[in-house]
Amino acid sequence: MDDIKEKSDFIREIIRQYLNNENEEKDNSERSAKTKKIHTRFPPEPNGYLHIGHAKSICLNFGLASEFGGKCNLRFDDTNPTKEEQEYVDSIKEDIKWLGFDWDSREFYASDYFNRLYEFALILIKKGKAYVCDLSSDEIREFRGTLKEPGRESPYRNRSIDENLRLFEEMRLGRYPDGSKVLRAKIDMSSPNLNMRDPIMYRILRRSHHRTKDKWCIYPTYDWAHGQSDSIEGITHSICTLEFEDHRPLYDWFIEQLEIHHPRQIEFARLNLTYTVMSKRMLLMLVEEKHVSGWDDPRMPTISGMRRRGYPPEAIRNFCSQIGVAKADSTVDFAFLEYIIRENLNKNALRAMAILNPLKVIIDNYPEDLSEELTAINNPEDDSAGTRKVPFSKVIYIEKEDFMEEPPGKFYRLAPGREVRLRYAYFIKCESVVKDDKGNILEVHCTYDPQTKGGDAPDGRKVKATLHWVSEKHSIPAEVRLYNHLFAVENPYKTEEGGDFKDNLNPDSLKVLKDCRLEPSLLNVKPGDIYQFERIGYFCVDIGSTKEKIIFNRTVTLKDEWAKIKKSV
């Protein structure tokens, strides 16, 4: 979809081998490569909003399916009614669609399989491979042993099959209080892999489920539900993150006991980004404690936050494909994300002129009542975007940053006695400065050269800088929100003793500018529209923006050579 060249990574390698029938058992090799299809799935839990880390998984799973001519399901892993909500289901679907992926009619839920799972559990009990355990959660933990010491067997481990069948049935019927009993797999309490020490399959939980409502009072655990759900759906490649690597033996065990379709699980390293956190638990905390305005706050690494911030879905897809897939833990530099965003927006965003911090400039020799329409290019990277007219008059605004009374050597914008170009307009020369009692610059007086209309001098003289501007009387007001990193440090998890990741929140992550002035062509912008404000950055019209009150969010700045020079001086 986005990349021309064929991608290659260890997962695609495995899939190509699978499709070529390499390393396969005899009976499978009968199936021709032509009829062999892959089937993946994206399995979110609806307990929060999707973030850029999920985008990596979505791009991988849906991308693999489309590259290799297979299918990808959307399956909600909704096995824990205490945390899951319909709101999250809705947001997840919206975000995946917005990212540009389609699950057709294959929208599934682990809860669709509650009956099947119950039947599967019965099979295990009948095989003597699962039992009802009356130990409390504390006792279970105690009996589990530690990383170094083996666990001990539960005193309920050797109940008869009939008793287990009866008890499990009664659990389902609601005869026992929450937490009083669980169904456990009977595997090996001395396994060095803690996941194999008789893991819990069902717990009693009287909580209404967002889909099955009050039908069940026992719910399967993720470990019990996940692998079987993949199997039921005929998933060929179950792609998940690294932390599930040592759950794989358990999933294999369940599948083998049940003698059902066996998907191949492949684990990859989850995405980390500098200057942010990527855990739904922590993001939820930021939302609930109002450190941000919501899940879609433009500072959030959520898909909805990035959408509101102005990151195009195509750019996010490119990002996900360019960071690659591997098994080594990694933290991608936020600057790389910004590079991808700029790369995309530079090609696509229309240009406009906007003044964030207005400084009044009066052109003394320009006629009082005259105004001219000057021609401006909409996108120098795309001729088809055409041109527009921008009004010019005697009083204009320029950026405060673009004028210095006593400029250092490397500053080559406007200064007393100096001539610069106003983009698409004229050369102007600074003649004087008007200040208040405190020395604040109120206005700058200039003269213009009528010969330089459009921006070129007939005598061939050059200027070192071109400034953007808006005509005072034609300009329209706007609010502009400047966003910076949510966290002040690259790794927010690193805190002082007893500290909290929130201690690292960046106090300057949002700066609201209320007195900005825009060129009049921006009067009818709609939420979601994206522009490059020339010489400043890319800005996206906020969802809360109206014609009466226009609000722009800064998506990302332009690269700024001058900022670097300034810093180094």
Next chain:
RNA sequence: UGGGGAGUCGCCAAGUGGUAAGGCAACGGGUUUUGGUCCCGUCACUGCGAAGGUUCGAAUCCUUCCUCCCCAGCCA
């Protein structure tokens, strides 16, 4: 110190026994009516976590060691 993973440039990441891709960042230069874009150049000079070994030849194979991540939820 049990088990499972991982270590290639500041950050991602190719490489799968034949002599270290690429991108980002950084730095230098050119073009430019955006100090943007674009273009050019520099950036792992026996070095691929370390030390040994096998080999004509090793980032790739073997041995030992070191470092980092994950696992003791009735979360996912």
